[in-house]
Amino acid sequence: MKIDLSEIKQVVRIALFFSILFTGTSLYAQSQKREMGKIIGYVKDTEGKIIQGATVYVLNTAYSTQVDKDGHYVLVVGSGDYEVMSSAVGFIGNKVKITVGKGENKYQQFVLKADPNTSIEQVVVEGKSAIQEVRETPFNVVALDAKSHYNTTLDLAHLLDKASGVKIRETGGLGSDMNITLNGFTGRNIRVFMDGVPMEGMGTAFQLNNIPVNMAERIEVYKGVVPIEFGADAMGGVINIVTNRTQNTTLDASYSYGSFNTHKSNVSLNHTFKSGVSLQLNAFQNYSDNNYKVKTDYRIFAKEGKPVTGDDDDIWQEGSAWSADSAWFRRFHDSYRNETIMAKVGIVGKKWADRMLLGLTLGQVHQDVQHGAEMRYVYGERTAHSKSFLPSFVYDKRNLIVEGLSVRVTGNYNYQKAGSVDTTDFKYSWTGDRRLMKDLRGQSNAFGEASYGLSEYSNSNQSGTVNIGYRINTGHSLAFNNVLSNYTRKPDMQRVADALFPSLPTAADSMSRTSFKNTLGLEYRYTYQRKWNTNIFAKHYTNRASGPGTHAETEETYKQKEEVSKTGYGIASTYFLRNLQLKASAEKAYRLPNDRELFGDELLEEGNVALKPEESNNYNIGFTFNKELSNDYSIYVDWSGYYRDTYNFIQTLLARIGDEVNGSSMYRRTNHGRVTRLGTDVEARVYYKNTGTIGATLTYMDIRDKVRFTDKDGKKENGNYKYRMANLPYFFWNADASYYVHDFLKKGNTLNLNYTLNFVDKIYKNSMAYGEKSTKAFIPKQFYSDFSATYILEDGKYNISFEARNLEDAMLYDNYSLQKPGRSFAVKLRYFFIKR
Template sequence: MNNFLKHKLLIVVLCTVVCLPKWARGQAVTPDTTARDLYEVRVTGKTEVTQVKQRVFAVDVLDLKSVAGRNLEINRLLDAMPGIRVRETGGMGSEFNYAIHGLSGKSIRFFVDGVPMEAYGTGYSIQNFPVNSLERIEVYKGVTPIELSGDALGGSINLITRKDLSNYIDVSYSIGSFRTHKAELSGKWRHQNALTFQLSSSYRYSENNYKVWGRTVEVADEFGKPIAGRRYRRFNDDFRAFNVKAEVGITGKPWADALMLGLIGSTMEKGVQTGRTMAFVYGGVRYDEKLFAPSIRYSKKNPKGLSLDLYGVLNRLEAQTTDTSSQKYNWAQDVIAQVSGELNGIRAQKSRYQFRDRNTMLIANTSYALGPHHTLAASYSFNRTNRTGKDPLASAEWTIPFREPQNLSRHVAAFSYQTVFLDEKLTSMLFVKNFGYSARTNVYNYNGGEQKELIPYFSENNSWGTGFGTKFQFNDASLVKLSFESTARMPDGVELLGNGNTILNAPGLKPEKSTNLNTGIAQSFRNSDNKWGYELSLFYRNTRDLIWLGEGDLYGTARYENIDKLRSAGGDLSMRYARKKWLEVNGALTYQDVRNKQRFTASGARSIVYNDRMKNLPSLMANGEARLKYPSAFGSKGDLSFYIGTDYVKGFFLSWPSLGDPATKKKIPTQFLQNTGLTYSTLQNSLNLSLECRNIFDRQVYDNYLLQKPGRFISMHIRYFLHHN
């Protein structure tokens, strides 16, 4: 038995014996369906949003009730939160990357009601998730609670779906620039005998035919000289995605808060317009995928005894990259050459690469109250992906390592002990985590040598992490927090196995390891007419073997790589003010100093970029928004609201800042954007109509390697919400 299997067996046994249920000892269990949190002592009279924000962790909560009726996108909402930077490579459906306090990529994990989203593919990702089905979004920065059973080294984002006790239906539709359409439908029906049916679904489509210009967007004249100053429309960047999640089961029984059978299905197709930079433009490359995932969930929460949450899912994901064009295009959509495929530049060969992922995910969370002041909790998750691939054309050399089977197994186990003292003012938590993975990937010689060989590559690793968090609640309006964690993160499927087109596999990746420290203070004030408050948090990260998507190569592809040592430090400041019910003002500022701390290169030479700022990462970000509300704008028939917001990102270099001439280096310029919108609500807020404009002045917007994002975007949105008690 190898070490990985031994660790898994040990952890399963520990998870089994950590808590004995009351019914196992013949004791009666008193049902309590009012508690919402597995690991916090219930705070009477406080909303769930308040309870989450008062946990020992560095956490922000976005209450979606405050922005209901607007044309919402999760990426855009979270990009406005302090400490978070959402970087996209284009318009709707493009690749995106989250960064929290300098750590980014797969260091940030996404969850839906505590279930990892990583195995659900692009069609059911956070950017396509139906916002109408959500109640709130929780953002944990750095240290993450154990019930989010993943190795989230940089932070976690947990989407909390609506738990309305009443029956409802919520439908919305929006239309916008670049031939963009978005529709969402969600609802719930519960019979008096506890039979419950829930549905959430969304459809998204966009041509993404916005204009691009500037460096790397160049078309040569008849003499081969680039034509300067012209703008060109993207033309192979359309995106279409549909997803649906349906659940049926029993809710609200003494023996179960929920026992639900679920089914997730999604389909997605899109054009691949560019490589890792806009210097590579493709006119015929396509990508599509389909997902089918049945699941089962059981949940019973009882803060005075045993709480249990079990989830299991079997996913089947199929995807295909089609590169069969015989023509090479430029940005003017002219055919400039005859080729054999477009991907991979000079080594392009036609391909129709297909892969199939089989994913198994099991999650168990449990907690047990040892009285009013002590709580034990445990969690365990297991995730295995088996990938098989094929290329019917079998001519493209780059697909060779993807055709043979690859697999990845990961587990995370955690235990925590929480105490509450001083009349619930002082809460502390100690926890320990174990991470492990084993993988089979393939190595292939891309270097053009005479001997090209495909070699299976086997790897495994196991690491432990530990942490501590505490908070002191002076009163309802003031608290301080401190949390610490020494942790690790195993490589995930995309990092190790690639994505089947522009991201190559990286068999030699090592796990990330990091020491994280967070501290913060929050205060709020109010009088009869005004409410205001602030939250200040400071962070420190010392990271080793950071997994980072490398720069694009000469063939338009890239792969993930390790950066040996990285240190980041900084802080967030968020402020809010409200005047009666007609004015709300919010602002946030983030500063992060992320530096390379590797003193020597692999050859032993002194690194010339030691202590340099991290490349391709901003240091200063800010945003703000003011909302004006006009109740009963047209008599008593409806309410009118108006908002205006702004986003600021200080410019940064794509490569190491200390190398080269700053005047000629590639740089993401400083960005300062404005957004505005108008919303009308009527029929007791059941019907909402909104008109919005993002990037009002149509400024050029970049995120990654000069991959330009859309300019001015105008949209109209209608939403109807009907509920019945």
């Protein structure tokens, strides 16, 4: 392996900078320490029992802490007069006024009453929850409360779609391929984590659009600049799914049935013994025929110049043609089924470990494939399948050995066996007709057709994370993070050879694909009187990849190897006023190509081992305004603006294989040069008592192609220079309103009504410069609404929900005119039991 001395010197300089910074600030910190005081006490319920997970914080500041396993808390503050609040999930918050002198210890015990309306926590804005604590970091982050959506049929992806700046894009119905657009970045520019552990390599059985929302407590969305604890090369941002960590005994079971013969079921079980042994079990299942209607061009089979229908074993001499007009058809080969089970067992709440858990996830997927990257090329027998085996380990401990030292260690091994099958001798049309493919000699010609395919391969992904943080005092802390990951894909060519014949696999087919990544991060955090927080950090990225490549001149296949090493850095800062929080951040960031971009998916995407890392200068500003207007009303406003200047942008293109009529299509990725993004996100929400809420999110992005020339010599002008980038949504918003009818029909029962209005502006399918000349070159505006009604019985023990999505039956698309389902309905039954 090559050693780049310049990179090593740069890392040494960064480490030296942190050492000097630490020495200077430590001296200042010692002088400041004597000025601080403490608020000390316990948080209990009305029966004198400890409330696990309770939070104590000072209103209108960033002072906050959580109780330990004994219900005890210590809150270090500067001298002054404060309003101190304690809150916990399922309890009514309690607020007191306290005066703290220099170096004084104040003792305050909080007694919280149980909240009779626990099931509608989403409209309780008083009390600093984990979501509010995340929002108060110096990073541009929003947090979504998953608990308030437990009675819906939402999966994690469609809950995430409600966040400002986020757009979930799918290629069809349940189980279809999806990617995330966040602040103008899309796909693998955004990394997804579950409890801080990367989900990369977890397989199709465990992706966001099939995981039920009931598995999560909240979703954190970091836009642009990302904290080092994730160890991610994520230029666009990070999505962190925080699962339920309750130590209460809970059982959550649900089943739903909806349009297109869609079935979803989920069971979650949590129990912690007095000894500290914790058991967690989650199991879910999804199935759908996905037989909704679509409007598309279609193939007309022809023989001797005349259209023909039905099965015809005669020689197909003249191929097929496209219809003059598009028509409506029902999808007939698009069923999806997956089953997944997750189990965790370990120890919680010990002196030597806050959490130490071993986990195992098993999952499988089977799906029919209706079409490729364009709907016109329809498949009638192609299928895809996968099985996943995912053992994991996590260890967490705050105040390990010494006060202020926190350690987190995780390990994952993700193994996936997957493949696709399409060995039919027939080509299909949306009309339901199929034609046997033969050449003029009467021999089967299926093997030469672009739609033909058979693949079988195994993916293995190993990752490990070490995160060490040290809080020197209330004003200064340091953090170190390192993430290692290794990916290997091995084709199973023996199965392909057995199914077909030994000469079919090429050298590229049988070649293994490998990728090794290492991301190291260092961070210094400064806090001034809990009103001003600043993080300074640096990240070093390393990536080595190898896979099939082709010589340009000879077209011979060889094993191509690529290696990169980059260093990024940044700063994030926030300042608190009475009801206002200001934020700003900047970063020099890199994003390494992931395994799917490097090696494809063996189905609808081609790989490109030669992809270069994306490089971007990211700038963010924003504010959060949170104010109680009166005893009845509260308001929340979050605004952010951003600018991204990206080089070696990895663009997804649509590539045709074969001719216009008889070919197929796939996605292909390439580095595109320079792209800039200027955008804004805003979320506003008004709460009325414990009765209702109304709010909206809006996103606008101006994403421009800044590549002047398309050739190395600078002679060929780029026709799309300074125009919008294609296939990316740039303006979208949603507005929602919820209303709660308490004691509906019976005391303790609640009726929840929710309505959401959605809008997406037109999306150019191809370069905007050319798209303006054709009405068929863009996806039109989309306007649709959703409605849901939930009846909550016996304070949330029994729940019945009805949902109607896309009430207008609008034609909905995300990319390249792949149509999503129309109007649909669903009913969900849920049982929830909790023993505190």
